[in-house]
Amino acid sequence: MGFGPPDLSHLACGASLMALGGRLLLLCAAVVAGAAVGGPLRPYVEAALTNHQPQRILVLGGDADRERMGLHLARRMNLPLVVSGGTNPEYAQSLVRDAGLTQDRVRLDYRAEDTLGNFTSLVDELERDGVHHLLLVTSEDHLPRAMAVGGIVAGSRGIRLTGVPVSCQPKCRDESLGKRFGDGLRAAAWVITGRDLKPWARRNWPQLFSAQ
Template sequence: MTEFKRIALSSILAIISITGGCAEDPFPQPTIPISSHSSGVTKPTKLAQSPLKSPTKKAQKEAIFVLGGATERERFAAKFAQQHPRLPIWVSSGSPETYARKVFARAGIKKSRVHLDYEAVDTVTNFTSLADEFQYLGINRVYLITSSDHMRRARVIGEIVFGSRGIQLKPVPVSNKRTPEPPEKCLRDGIRAILWVNANYTDSSLNQGDSTVSKSQTNYSQKLDNCYN
C-alpha cells in the first residue's frame, strides 16, 4: 500500500504541474468564447491542402459540464450556453431543480438541453457519477465550468477521472475574488480520483471540506426562489 501511495502521489504532483499548480490560478479570467460561426462552437482551421480525411475518426461530441456549489456557476453557464446553442448542458449537484430550471429558462435555453444530476456529494463524485454515462453517450470533450478558485482541483480530478474515459476538458472558470484553494485539497482529491479509476473507490472518509447534500436543501430552494422572483 505504501508503494501505491508513493505512485499515486507522484502522479498527482505530475498532473498539478501540468495543469499549472495549486498555489496560483493558471487560468485566465473567464470570457465567454463567441464563435464567428452561427453554431457557437469554434471550428478547427482548415489546412490549405487536406487531401484525405480518416473515415474511421469519430466526430467530436461536446457538452457543457457545470459543477454545483455556487449559483453564479449556473448563471454563467446559461450565458455560455447561449453562445453554444447546439451543446447539451449537464449540471452536477447544483442548485435545487426549481431554481436551476428558472435560470436556464430565463436565458432562453430549451429545457431539453438541460440535464440536472444530483448524485454527486463532492467534487470527486461530480466526475465519477457521470464519467461512465458521458462515455456511453459518446461525449469526448466537455467545457468545464466552475468557480476560478475551485478550477484547479476540479481539473486535477477531471484529468484523472474523465481522462480515464477518453474525455477531454476545456476549463471555463467563473471569475471571483476568493482565495485559491490550498494544494492539500488537490492532492487529497487527486488520490481519491486515482483510487476510483483503479478500484471504483472514492473513500468518502477522505472527503473533508466539501459540502454534502442535506435536508436543508428544501429551505435553500425556497430562499433562492424568493430572491429570483
C-alpha cells in the same frame, strides 16, 4: 624509431557502445510508447490528442454564477448542458427559463456530494454518449482542483476537459495544495478500484478529518 599506425580500437569500441546505447534508448522509447498507446495510459493519450470540438458543457454546482455562465455558453454554442450538484431545482429551472433555453437542453443532476462525485457520477454516461471533449465550468478558485480531479477521472475514459473559470471575486478562497493532492489521490484510487476510498479512510484515520 618509427611510429606505427595509431591504435583506434578504443574508438571503435566506444562507437559500438554508443550504437548499442542508442538502440537501447530507442527500444526503451518504443516500450514506453507502446505502453502509452496500448496500456492503461491509452485513454489519457487519446484525451490529450483528441481534435473533437467541445460536445457538452459540465457545470459544477456551488454557485448560481457558474450555472448562469454554463447557460450562456450552452445558448451561444448550441451545446447540451449538465449541471452537477447545482442550486435547488426550482431556482435552477428559473435560471434556464431566464436564459431562453428549453428544459430538454439542460440536465440537472443532484447525485454528487463533492468534486470527485461530480465526475464519477457522470463519466460512464458521458463515455457511452460518445463525448470526447467537455467544457468544465466552475469558479476560478475551484478550477485547479476540479481540473486535476476531472483530468484523472474523465481522462480515464478518453475525455478531454477545457476549463472555463467563473469570477468569484470578492469571495474567492485559496485552496490548499494538500486538498488538491488529497482529492487527486482519491480520483486515482477511484479509477483503479471503482470506489471512493474517503469513507474507508475516515473510518480508519478519523484524526485526518477532525479539522474538516
